[in-house]
Amino acid sequence: MVVAWKEGRSMNNSWLIENARWIDPSVGLDRVGRLLIQDGRFAGLDCRDGDLPKGIQHIDARGLIGGPGFVDLGTIFGEPGREEDETLTTGLHSALAGGFTSIAMSSSTEPPIDSAASVQFVLQKAARASLAKLYPLGCVSKERKGEELAEIGSLVESGVVALSDAPRSIDNTALMRRALEYCSMFDRPLLAHPEVMSLSRGGVMHEDMTQLVLGLPPMPAEAEDLATARDLRLVEATGGRLHLLSISTSGSVDLCRGARGRHLPFTAGIYIANAHMLDEQLKSFDANCKINPPMRSASHIAACLAGLADGTIDIISSGHRPCSLEKKMQELDAAPFGMVSLETTLGQVVTHLIRPGVLDWSAAFAKLSLNPAKLLGIDAGSLAPGKPADLVLIDPDQSWTVDAPAMKTKAYNTPLQGTELHGMVIASFVDGERRYKKGD
Amino acid sequence: MTFAFSSSLPEQWKHRHLLGLENLSADEITLILDLAEHLHTATEGGRVKLDLLKGRTVANLFFENSTRTRNSFSLAAKRLGADTVEFSSSGSSVSKGETFIDTAKTIEAMGVDAVVVRHATPGTPHLLARHLEAAVINAGDGPHEHPTQGLLDLCTIRQKRGSLEGLTVALVGDIAHSRTARSNIWGLLKLGAKPIVCGPATLVSKTWEKFGVEVAYSLDEILPRCDVLNLLRIQFERQAIRPFPSVHEYALLYAMTNERMKRSKPDILIMAPGPINRGVELTPEVADGPHSVILKQVTNGISIRMAVLWLLLGKKGVR
Numbered sequence: 001m002v003v004a005w006k007e008g009r010s011m012n013n014s015w016l017i018e019n020a021r022w023i024d025p026s027v028g029l030d031r032v033g034r035l036l037i038q039d040g041r042f043a044g045l046d047c048r049d050g051d052l053p054k055g056i057q058h059i060d061a062r063g064l065i066g067g068p069g070f071v072d073l074g075t076i077f078g079e080p081g082r083e084e085d086e087t088l089t090t091g092l093h094s095a096l097a098g099g100f101t102s103i104a105m106s107s108s109t110e111p112p113i114d115s116a117a118s119v120q121f122v123l124q125k126a127a128r129a130s131l132a133k134l135y136p137l138g139c140v141s142k143e144r145k146g147e148e149l150a151e152i153g154s155l156v157e158s159g160v161v162a163l164s165d166a167p168r169s170i171d172n173t174a175l176m177r178r179a180l181e182y183c184s185m186f187d188r189p190l191l192a193h194p195e196v197m198s199l200s201r202g203g204v205m206h207e208d209m210t211q212l213v214l215g216l217p218p219m220p221a222e223a224e225d226l227a228t229a230r231d232l233r234l235v236e237a238t239g240g241r242l243h244l245l246s247i248s249t250s251g252s253v254d255l256c257r258g259a260r261g262r263h264l265p266f267t268a269g270i271y272i273a274n275a276h277m278l279d280e281q282l283k284s285f286d287a288n289c290k291i292n293p294p295m296r297s298a299s300h301i302a303a304c305l306a307g308l309a310d311g312t313i314d315i316i317s318s319g320h321r322p323c324s325l326e327k328k329m330q331e332l333d334a335a336p337f338g339m340v341s342l343e344t345t346l347g348q349v350v351t352h353l354i355r356p357g358v359l360d361w362s363a364a365f366a367k368l369s370l371n372p373a374k375l376l377g378i379d380a381g382s383l384a385p386g387k388p389a390d391l392v393l394i395d396p397d398q399s400w401t402v403d404a405p406a407m408k409t410k411a412y413n414t415p416l417q418g419t420e421l422h423g424m425v426i427a428s429f430v431d432g433e434r435r436y437k438k439g440d
Numbered sequence: 441m442t443f444a445f446s447s448s449l450p451e452q453w454k455h456r457h458l459l460g461l462e463n464l465s466a467d468e469i470t471l472i473l474d475l476a477e478h479l480h481t482a483t484e485g486g487r488v489k490l491d492l493l494k495g496r497t498v499a500n501l502f503f504e505n506s507t508r509t510r511n512s513f514s515l516a517a518k519r520l521g522a523d524t525v526e527f528s529s530s531g532s533s534v535s536k537g538e539t540f541i542d543t544a545k546t547i548e549a550m551g552v553d554a555v556v557v558r559h560a561t562p563g564t565p566h567l568l569a570r571h572l573e574a575a576v577i578n579a580g581d582g583p584h585e586h587p588t589q590g591l592l593d594l595c596t597i598r599q600k601r602g603s604l605e606g607l608t609v610a611l612v613g614d615i616a617h618s619r620t621a622r623s624n625i626w627g628l629l630k631l632g633a634k635p636i637v638c639g640p641a642t643l644v645s646k647t648w649e650k651f652g653v654e655v656a657y658s659l660d661e662i663l664p665r666c667d668v669l670n671l672l673r674i675q676f677e678r679q680a681i682r683p684f685p686s687v688h689e690y691a692l693l694y695a696m697t698n699e700r701m702k703r704s705k706p707d708i709l710i711m712a713p714g715p716i717n718r719g720v721e722l723t724p725e726v727a728d729g730p731h732s733v734i735l736k737q738v739t740n741g742i743s744i745r746m747a748v749l750w751l752l753l754g755k756k757g758v759r
Contacts, residue, residue: 212647213462215562215583215622285563329539331561 013040013389013432014053020061020393024068025366026382035066037389040432044385061393064426067365068381069101069390071372072342073269074137074166074191074245076321078410080121081110086322086410088122091342092131094409096436098318098342099392099425102373102380103132104161104191107139108168114139114150116158123159131435132428133390135378137164140179140190146172149182156186161376164191166245167292167321167337169227171197176231180240189241189267189375194227194252195292204332206279206294214282216332219294225251232259235266242266243375245317248274248293250303257312267375268312271319272345273415275304276352281415287328287335288415291319305358308367315375316367318345322411340409343425344402344416346394350423354396361396389432398424450475453751457569457576460585461626469627473595475747476740483519486742493522496753499552501544502528502579503559508714508738509579509589513556516745522753525552540564541571548572553753557581575752583617588748589713590623592741594631596733597668599740600709605632608665610656612694613672613721616643616683620713621672625653636662639672639694642683659694663703670711671696671721687720696722701731709733 018034022045033045038053072095078085086094095103105122107113113122119136126134138155140163142148152163163183170176170192183190200223205211207218228244232255235242247253247268256268277295289295307313321338328335341348349368353359359367373381380390399422404412428436450471461469483490498517500510510526517524527547544555554575557565562584569576580586597604609628615621615637628635629652636654637644648655656662674690684690696710710722710732718724727734 209647209650212645213622213651215581215585215617215619285566326539329541331540331559331567332563333561 012038014038014056015059015432016052016056017059017061017066017393020064020066022066022383023361023365024383025362025370026384028362029383030362035383037391037429037432040389042383042385042387042389063395063397065361065394065396067361067392067394068369068373068383069392069428069430070099070345070368071102071104071376071378071380072100072320073104073243073315073317073372073375074106074164075103075318075342076106076108076167076338078322079109079125080118084324085327088125088134089129089131090408090410091320091322092126092129092134093436094320094340094342094407095132096428096430097408097425098344099346099394099428100318100342101132101390101392101428101430102135102378104135104137104372104376106166107137107144107164108166112139112144113137113160114142114144114155116154119155119158119160131430133430135161135376137162137191139163140165140170141175144168146170146175148175149178152182153186156188160188161378162189162191162243164245166191166193169193169195169197173230173234177234177238180234180238180242184238184240187241189243191243191245192231193246194224194231194244196223196226199223199226202333203294204290205282206296206300208279208297210279210282210297214285216282219292221249221251221296221300224249224293225255228252228255232256232264232266235259235264236262239265243315244268246271246274246293246319247313248296248300248304250300253303253307253312257307257310260312267314267371268307269315269317270304270308270313271317272341272348273319273339274301275308275316276301276348277415285332286415287330287332288339288413288417290332290335290337291321291339292337305353308353309358314367314371316345316349316364317372318342322409323413325412328413339414340404340407340411341414343407343409344414344421346425347400347402347421347423348416350396351421355422389429391429392425393427395424395426397422400424456752457565458587458748458752459565459569459576459578461587461590461623461630462585464630466630469591469594469630472591472744472747472751473598475750476591476595476743479746479750480743483746485739486515486519489519489521491521492750493517493520493753496522496553497525497551498522498554498556498749498753499525499527499547499550501547501555501557503540503557503564504580506558506579508741509558512738512741513577513579513745516742516749519742520746520749522749525550541567544568544572548574554749577748577752580619583619583622585623586619587623588741588744589620590627591748592737592744593620593624593670593711593713594627595740595744596711596737597709599736600733601667604628607633607667608636609633609668609670610636610638610662610666611670611672612638612659612696614643614674615639615648615672616645617675618672620670624670625651629653636666638662640684640690659700660703663700664705666708667705668709668711669696670713671716672713673715673717674720691720695720696726698723698725701726701729711737713737
């Protein structure tokens with residue numbers, strides 16, 4: 001479809017975006033209207049012509065869907081330390097191109113974000129880039145080694161929104177317990193990647209029929225199930241707030257569903273790839289299919305879809321993990337885990353969750369924007385008047401073919417290369433400033 | 441079937457590479473076995489050299505230790521008149537700062553027509569096949585496949601029994617880490633045999649049943665109905681946590697001994713892909729006994745590899 005797009009230069013980050021279908025799960029909004037943005041903040045739907053500020057810029061967004069910008073959790077960039085994979089600038093640009101206006105970035109930099117100085121470094125770099133908003137995650141453990149607690153109090157003071165060692169799991173149960181207790185003092189959630197390493201160390205792919213045939217080192221589902229069970233039990237014991245970043249097994253979904261009934265202070269998340277990508281893809285021996293959690297078999301994916309549909313899984317994250325080309329051009333056991341996905345997440349959600357009827361648009365925005373914003377306690381995830389105008393405009397029907405070299409991310413590692421997705425991000429606004437427009 | 445080696449290749453062969461047996465049809469496997477027999481005859485068991493692959497070069501690219509497979513491929517190439525070039529590297533190519541693909545491309549640039557590759561990681565031959573113009577032959581990729589070993593095992597059984605149809609063939613030992621087991625399983629299933637995988641539960645997955653393979657933990661239980669035993673080497677080097685308590689206990693449960701021979705079918709065939717651990721998988725009396733076809737397997741290996749090389753390189757116009 002052709003989008004009518006009339007736009008001049010915006011004064012004071014003020015816009016009138018007309019004729020879009022607006023979705024805001026925070027107030028149950030789903031209807032066509034015109035949204036006013038004034039001085040970088042939302043100023044309500046359906047304002048009268050007489051109330052419009054002079055010289056405001058108009059966008060005719062007929063046919064588009066608009067909603068609060070997405071909030072990603074545990075996003076991996078490479079700066080500092082692995083700039084060959086991704087810099088903060090390329091990463092935050094990639095985020096905007098995918099509709100993500102807030103990024104809670106993984107602490108897995110080199111050096112890791114385990115001190116006030118490293119927090120300041122990434123915050124300043126991100127502010128200078130002036131793209132998506134960056135919220136650093138701080139390390140749970142010193143040097144992210146999983147041995148002793150990092151200086152969590154100082155980290156919180158210097159601006160981290162949550163604590164996480166992900167993508168590394170906290171293998172030491174005693175440390176996990178301490179961390180949940182300690183984080184609760186600062187009312188900050190702990191974001192965990194559930195994996196019992198002694199069961200999956202050295203693994204390349206999900207253990208099942210395909211793995212048996214290929215003979216690749218296995219990552220059994222129970223390695224995740226046991227960690228999920230352990231962490232939920234520790235939440236129950238300590239009252240600490242937990243977000244499971246990356247569940248992918250039917251066992252984890254069942255455990256979370258059960259724990260939900262006991263009203264524990266936790267949320268459950270999934271990386272979008274685990275909602276649709278099958279372990280059989282590894283038959284290609286393509287290192288881009290090596291991700292963690294691994295692509296699972298059909299029964300696990302079905303369980304995850306059920307968990308997404310019934311609300312057991314609250315949050316969808318991109319699982320963005322860039323790797324430079326030369327790192328993926330290795331033997332499968334030597335190649336690092338990961339795929340870039342900030343720019344494909346919306347397409348994956350539309351193609352594999354919305355179009356098949358697993359989620360409606362409101363639920364999708366809740367899981368991509370409202371719920372992660374609430375978890376982090378950041379001012380995002382809603383179109384309510386007075387809120388910062390972080391916004392995404394989407395063409396829900398536009399299909400496109402994934403072409404990694406054409407993406408904003410620096411890395412190319414996606415197993416989705418060449419596949420067709422539906423749903424395209426047309427523009428992203430941060431604090432009322434249009435910082436991304438398709439085709440720019 | 442007769443083959444006119446000087447003319448064109450059999451039409452039913454369509455593959456550019458030999459990466460595994462999983463994706464070959466029964467007809468294609470049979471074609472290779474037939475061709476191997478003919479080449480064995482044509483070379484008079486190695487006394488006569490042919491010039492079917494004159495001017496072609498075969499590179500042996502071995503990233504894991506091997507003596508028999510490597511020499512077998514070299515001899516096969518030479519008996520067909522091809523030149524060979526050897527490349528070996530212990531450990532990962534990454535440690536030398538060069539990617540595996542770059543190493544292979546360098547070898548290819550020297551003008552080779554086929555690359556025979558062995559590597560500890562499953563899928564590396566497939567990776568090469570995507571990046572190289574040359575024909576790629578998988579000589580073992582981790583625990584995934586070892587197609588020429590599977591073919592030579594099938595060839596040996598067929599020689600002794602005439603056909604594989606209906607035969608019960610037990611693969612005994614470390615199935616989890618065995619590429620030989622996997623290539624055998626696909627070949628046996630396609631040619632109508634009944635494969636059993638037998639060994640400690642830590643090394644034999646129940647999931648094999650989903651592929652139509654019988655799973656057994658007791659050798660003594662299945663022994664009386666086996667036509668063939670293929671005794672796989674215990675791969676000590678691949679195990680992080682030892683999957684059985686001791687070699688002694690393994691031998692007690694799974695070693696083929698004279699005593700167990702007495703409870704076997706009178707015409708049972710004893711095979712082993714080698715190298716064998718005498719006293720672990722089988723005792724010396726069994727290895728050297730009248731039922732053992734272990735050395736016959738080695739001889740057939742060369743014929744099989746000649747057949748494969750000719751199928752992949754014999755076509756006129758390659759390079």
